[in-house]
Amino acid sequence: MxxxxxxxxxxxxxxxxxxxxxxxxxxxxxxSGAGLTSSSFEGQLVPxxxxxxxxxxxxxxxxxxxxxxxxxxGFMSAGAFSGVLVWTLLxxxxxxxxxxxxxxVVGGCVAGLxxxxxxxxxxxxxxxxxxxxxxxxxxxxxxVINACYLGYDSNGVHFSLKDAASMGLEPDGTTLxxxxxxxxxxxxxxxxxxxxVLVILALFVIINLINSRAGRAITAIRDNEIAAxxxxxxxxxxxxxxxxxxxxxAGLAGVLYGLNYSSLVARRFDYNTSIQxxxxxxxxxxxxxxxxxxxxxxxxxxxEMLRGLDDYRMLIYAIALIVMMIFNQSPQMIAWRKRIAExxxxxxxxxxxxxxxA
Numbered sequence: 001m002x003x004x005x006x007x008x009x010x011x012x013x014x015x016x017x018x019x020x021x022x023x024x025x026x027x028x029x030x031x032s033g034a035g036l037t038s039s040s041f042e043g044q045l046v047p048x049x050x051x052x053x054x055x056x057x058x059x060x061x062x063x064x065x066x067x068x069x070x071x072x073x074g075f076m077s078a079g080a081f082s083g084v085l086v087w088t089l090l091x092x093x094x095x096x097x098x099x100x101x102x103x104x105v106v107g108g109c110v111a112g113l114x115x116x117x118x119x120x121x122x123x124x125x126x127x128x129x130x131x132x133x134x135x136x137x138x139x140x141x142x143x144v145i146n147a148c149y150l151g152y153d154s155n156g157v158h159f160s161l162k163d164a165a166s167m168g169l170e171p172d173g174t175t176l177x178x179x180x181x182x183x184x185x186x187x188x189x190x191x192x193x194x195x196x197v198l199v200i201l202a203l204f205v206i207i208n209l210i211n212s213r214a215g216r217a218i219t220a221i222r223d224n225e226i227a228a229x230x231x232x233x234x235x236x237x238x239x240x241x242x243x244x245x246x247x248x249x250a251g252l253a254g255v256l257y258g259l260n261y262s263s264l265v266a267r268r269f270d271y272n273t274s275i276q277x278x279x280x281x282x283x284x285x286x287x288x289x290x291x292x293x294x295x296x297x298x299x300x301x302x303x304e305m306l307r308g309l310d311d312y313r314m315l316i317y318a319i320a321l322i323v324m325m326i327f328n329q330s331p332q333m334i335a336w337r338k339r340i341a342e343x344x345x346x347x348x349x350x351x352x353x354x355x356x357x358a
Contacts, residue, residue, distance in 0.1 A: 049195025066222030071134030077269035079251020083107025111251020
């Protein structure tokens with residue numbers, strides 16, 4: 001009976017989570033169709049979707065696995081550059097939908113491969129050591145891409161880590177990655193609908209993983225590694241499962257983000273981006289998927305909303321972060337929210353009984 005109640009509670013919570021995303025999409029579409037949204041807000045819609053996917057995927061590693069990772073921007077950049085390269089090369093020769101699909105598939109696979117290769121040695125560490133190593137990975141990826149020159153001509157593909165001239169391209173050759181300038185002249189194709197589809201896909205996969213047997217093993221590792229190992233849980237297997245899944249969706253979010261701009265540079269994916277994504281997870285509540293969605297959406301839009309306040313913009317942003325942290329994490333506020341919820345439930349039950357009597 002208790003297990004059935006828990007299943008019903010989880011199902012109800014998941015329906016509410018998906019409902020929030022779908023309702024947000026419908027409201028934005030209606031407002032946009034009526035001409036009630038600004039161009040600035042519409043320009044934030046795709047980044048909102050990308051950051052929601054990043055926050056939800058990082059929550060799998062930080063909130064449910066219990067490992068502090070600061071390399072999410074590295075996986076995002078690996079997915080972004082590989083996906084955008086595929087789109088640049090195949091976008092003219094293939095149907096648009098197929099080229100976009102291949103870009104997402106390649107971007108997710110490349111990020112997942114990096115996650116697997118990095119995860120095998122890194123997940124033997126924990127705590128601060130894991131955070132430092134994953135942070136270093138993100139910075140290495142950024143600096144390698146900054147120094148990368150890639151192009152092609154009739155003689156094939158040319159690559160250099162020195163400068164564009166050292167590639168030896170023919171005059172009519174095409175430069176794909178131009179060092180610190182990154183990839184330019186990208187034909188933008190990302191839109192809000194693709195972003196929402198990716199958000200729903202990420203939620204579907206990650207929520208089902210969390211509620212599965214593998215998800216229970218992952219949370220058991222978070223709670224107590226020694227106890228989990230003592231009952232036969234393979235620590236390496238389930239840690240890698242969570243880490244690689246998180247990396248794959250970071251890569252997919254990177255492709256969505258990269259295809260939203262006409263140029264893509266590596267400096268967009270520095271350690272500040274990893275910290276920003278971690279802030280979304282912490283403020284939304286570690287292990288709280290719905291909280292990550294709301295925090296990512298609000299904190300992505302908030303700086304743009306405050307842009308007209310000039311010098312006070314970052315001060316108000318910092319105050320908002322502190323208020324959200326207190327509201328979500330303070331024991332007193334948590335207890336207060338529970339009391340309000342219980343009173344609301346009690347009021348609903350009393351109203352139901354009155355109707356039955358009547």
